[in-house]
Amino acid sequence: MFLHEGLGSVAMWRDFPRRLVDAVGLPGLVYSRYGYGQSEALHESRDPRYMHEEALRALPELLDQQGIVSPVLVGHSDGGSIALIFAGGAGRAVAGIIALAPHVLVEPISVESIAAAREAYLKGDLRQRLGRYHADPDSAFWGWNDIWLEPAFRDWNIEEYLPHIACPILAIQGLQDPYGTLEQLRIIARRAPRVRLVELADCGHVLHRDQPEAVLGACKSFVASLSGSN
DSSP, X not given: OEEOOTTOOXXXXXXXXHHHHHHHTOOOOBOOOTTSTTSOOOOSOOOTTHHHHIIIIIHHHHHHHHTOOSOEEEEETHHHHHHHHHHHHSOOOOSEEEEXXXXXXXXXXXXXXXXXXXXXXHHSSHHHHHTTTXXXXXXXXXXXXXXXXXXXXXXXXXXXXXXGOOSOEEEEEETTOTTOOTHHHHHHHHHSSSEEEEEESSOOSOHHHHSHHHHHHHHHHHHHHHTTTO
């Protein structure tokens, strides 16, 4: 199951889900969360627990509707955080987690880059580019940008969930990611029991676009290892 980033959608994954499911020989489910892609536009302001809401209410409901038990969760950025919260707090079986540039706490670099994204949206072509992927780009962008720049969001932290994650975790971080540092992965490795870390040079926040072969190779090896790990 693929969980997209904070400005992502089904379309913004491009061909990565198809390439991964073909490589590992498993079916996949890709969806756009509320407020993104072609899903219903956001009608209210988000609060600092919006990822908890996705992980502990929306995702379990979707899994039940689809009859999915013990999924491999592939989460990018916000989606990686949602996967970690779900695995550590929902009380559901998870076969494994692939977390691409996940957040477990808010770093200054994240806030600075998200503030820069606001300027790009207001003054540059970011709104036009997001319009290719979202039916309502304003809903998608401001729903993400406003909450991350709220002072109250600086205290957002999901470390408490990590020790309760029983499944293996593959966490991958680009060394040139403007939205997070390797400290995010180090925290996961310190707090969760079964973690494999991959650091990628010449790689920014969208790892599967910047280093697709390296990411696919790491994911394929990780999924292959799951059959004998649980």
